[in-house]
Amino acid sequence: MVLLEQLLNLFDCKTEQEWSASLFKTAKNSGFEQVLYGVLPGKKKPDVLSFLQSNYHQDWLATYEQSALHRIDPVFAHCTVSALPIMWTPNTFKGRLQKELYERACEYNLRFGISYPVHGPQGECGTLSFVADNVNHEAYSGRPLVLGELSLIRDYVLESSQKFLTVSPSIEAPTKLTVRELECIKWVMSGKSSWEISQILHCSEATINFHVANMKKKFNVQTRQQAVIKAIKEKLIIPA
Numbered sequence: 074m075v076l077l078e079q080l081l082n083l084f085d086c087k088t089e090q091e092w093s094a095s096l097f098k099t100a101k102n103s104g105f106e107q108v109l110y111g112v113l114p115g116k117k118k119p120d121v122l123s124f125l126q127s128n129y130h131q132d133w134l135a136t137y138e139q140s141a142l143h144r145i146d147p148v149f150a151h152c153t154v155s156a157l158p159i160m161w162t163p164n165t166f167k168g169r170l171q172k173e174l175y176e177r178a179c180e181y182n183l184r185f186g187i188s189y190p191v192h193g194p195q196g197e198c199g200t201l202s203f204v205a206d207n208v209n210h211e212a213y214s215g216r217p218l219v220l221g222e223l224s225l226i227r228d229y230v231l232e233s234s235q236k237f238l239t240v241s242p243s244i245e246a247p248t249k250l251t252v253r254e255l256e257c258i259k260w261v262m263s264g265k266s267s268w269e270i271s272q273i274l275h276c277s278e279a280t281i282n283f284h285v286a287n288m289k290k291k292f293n294v295q296t297r298q299q300a301v302i303k304a305i306k307e308k309l310i311i312p313a
Contacts, residue, residue: 076222083230083233084232099226105205107182108202109126112124112197112199138298144264147167152191153190153198161188201226251284251287253274260273262310
């Protein structure tokens, strides 16, 4: 009953900040210190998150984004093609690159988690991840009660977040990007990291990060993925 009341509170939240705080509290009450909820606009659209709420360390979120680590993340790959949850441990990450990804995540206390695929009514595709620092977390046993509780949270999170996923038409003046910023955002839309873009455009990685920072400021967003979403909505760039 307590859990249901917490989940119903998600529908009463008026702002994204209030909603995410309620989600973080619910996850903590279920035994998980960290949580991430990220949604893509659709499987056939660019690998960019239209809605991201997380209490992960900001440095890790920035590293994951700038290095395009979703391309080697087995959890991300699983959630784009399956409706079943994935319980991840050190053994989930295979090969040198994935093991390095996991080791870097551990530096931010991301050692064990259960990730639930999210599939929305408009084709949205994403994940809701519950994460703990302890690889021997009680959920590791796979107890049906724990898994069922987290699945219920996923359903309420998806439904209550719809009002934030639906963006009303903007009446603001279109954002003006420089030629270089347009080049950068097109490559970001393609999933390229800052280093890869620097090699393509024959400049330093710091220069690319400078242009990306300017784009995010112009769009008034926190991540480069959100900048891409706004650029698409303003028809500054067109998905392939």
